[in-house]
Amino acid sequence: MKPSNALYPAPVVLVTSVDEGGKPNIITLAWAANIVSVPPHVGISVGPQRYSNGLIHRTGEFVVNMPTSDILKETDYCGIVSGRKVDKFKDTKLSPVKATKVKPPLIKQCPVSIECKVKNIINIGSHDLFIGEVVTIEVDQEVLDQRKNIDFKKLKAITYSPFTGDYYSVGEKLGQIGFSMKK
Amino acid sequence: MKPSNALYPAPVVLVTSVDEGGKPNIITLAWAANIVSVPPHVGISVGPQRYSNGLIHRTGEFVVNMPTSDILKETDYCGIVSGRKVDKFKDTKLSPVKATKVKPPLIKQCPVSIECKVKNIINIGSHDLFIGEVVTIEVDQEVLDQRKNIDFKKLKAITYSPFTGDYYSVGEKLGQIGFSMKK
Numbered sequence: 001m002k003p004s005n006a007l008y009p010a011p012v013v014l015v016t017s018v019d020e021g022g023k024p025n026i027i028t029l030a031w032a033a034n035i036v037s038v039p040p041h042v043g044i045s046v047g048p049q050r051y052s053n054g055l056i057h058r059t060g061e062f063v064v065n066m067p068t069s070d071i072l073k074e075t076d077y078c079g080i081v082s083g084r085k086v087d088k089f090k091d092t093k094l095s096p097v098k099a100t101k102v103k104p105p106l107i108k109q110c111p112v113s114i115e116c117k118v119k120n121i122i123n124i125g126s127h128d129l130f131i132g133e134v135v136t137i138e139v140d141q142e143v144l145d146q147r148k149n150i151d152f153k154k155l156k157a158i159t160y161s162p163f164t165g166d167y168y169s170v171g172e173k174l175g176q177i178g179f180s181m182k183k
Numbered sequence: 184m185k186p187s188n189a190l191y192p193a194p195v196v197l198v199t200s201v202d203e204g205g206k207p208n209i210i211t212l213a214w215a216a217n218i219v220s221v222p223p224h225v226g227i228s229v230g231p232q233r234y235s236n237g238l239i240h241r242t243g244e245f246v247v248n249m250p251t252s253d254i255l256k257e258t259d260y261c262g263i264v265s266g267r268k269v270d271k272f273k274d275t276k277l278s279p280v281k282a283t284k285v286k287p288p289l290i291k292q293c294p295v296s297i298e299c300k301v302k303n304i305i306n307i308g309s310h311d312l313f314i315g316e317v318v319t320i321e322v323d324q325e326v327l328d329q330r331k332n333i334d335f336k337k338l339k340a341i342t343y344s345p346f347t348g349d350y351y352s353v354g355e356k357l358g359q360i361g362f363s364m365k366k
Binding site: 001002005006007008009010011030031032033034035036037038039043045047064066069072073074076077079080112114119120122124125126131133134135136137138139150152155157158161162163164165167168171172173174175176177178180181 | 188189190218247260318322338340352358363
């Protein structure tokens with residue numbers, strides 16, 4: 001096959017940013033990942049033509065909000081329309097919530113939100129890669145188990161096929177890291 | 184929550200590289216993503232202490248092989264032991280296959296392999312982010328449907344929870360990109 005974006009499955013995330021006046025926008029992305037463990041950093045790729053690209057360039061902050069399958073329709077919508085033309089919070093009825101350490105809002109309907117400050121921007125071809133240092137993480141009480149750890153299945157994460165443009169749920173637990181070494 | 188790696192679900196990939204003599208190694212990674220669409224690029228993060236880090240630094244090439252749940256045990260093993268001490272191809276019985284455009288081998292048991300040449304290396308904290316341009320992609324005939332498109336479910340992809348260190352399968356199809364705009 002000729003070169004394409006074939007790394008799968010991709011996560012699906014809702015990135016919030018703000019303009020200089022504080023007006024928030026949302027963009028749905030699948031080119032996103034954890035890239036550094038210590039100190040924690042994430043990377044998100046956004047095309048220069050996208051409205052969020054300019055906002056993040058100018059304000060240097062973004063929040064990676066993790067959607068659930070309950071808001072799949074809203075998630076799909078935020079990846080297709082432009083914040084230049086519509087107010088995505090208003091259209092989707094998703095609820096902005098004040099973040100702790102950055103100006104862009106969290107999205108109330110997302111159980112995990114990762115607040116980030118931009119440390120590095122790398123332009124390659126069609127995308128800018130924004131590398132953000134994680135400054136804090138907000139987690140809904142509802143997705144914690146009795147020991148206050150995150151219950152992964154409660155997150156109802158969405159994953160994405162770059163080949164077909166289809167959204168998928170996360171399936172069954174297959175094993176835990178290190179299981180191959182146990183007798 | 185304090186800052187951590189909270190972007191999920193993460194993909195699970197087997198990255199192959201070679202030393203100057205052509206001897207191959209395998210490393211399992213979850214910090215990996217598509218980062219540029221045109222021309223296609225992927226990013227993989229590898230700690231400087233890992234054996235594969237030096238190999239990729241010195242030879243400038245790597246292959247991102249996509250494992251299936253059928254080789255989950257081998258995949259787990261390749262993320263835990265070091266290529267400095269063991270021959271992971273020999274230990275796992277995974278089969279190296281000559282790549283088309285780079286020196287590191289493909290892994291026969293992986294239905295999709297992405298051949299890459301390093302274009303950029305960014306060190307942040309505990310990891311080096313290697314940005315690779317995709318030079319070609321190899322796909323097994325067996326995962327294609329009748330129209331020669333990739334059948335996503337046949338890939339038996341593995342996904343990963345950064346919170347719990349658990350591997351998960353991909354679940355059910357939830358919808359296709361753009362569905363929110365259809366009447």
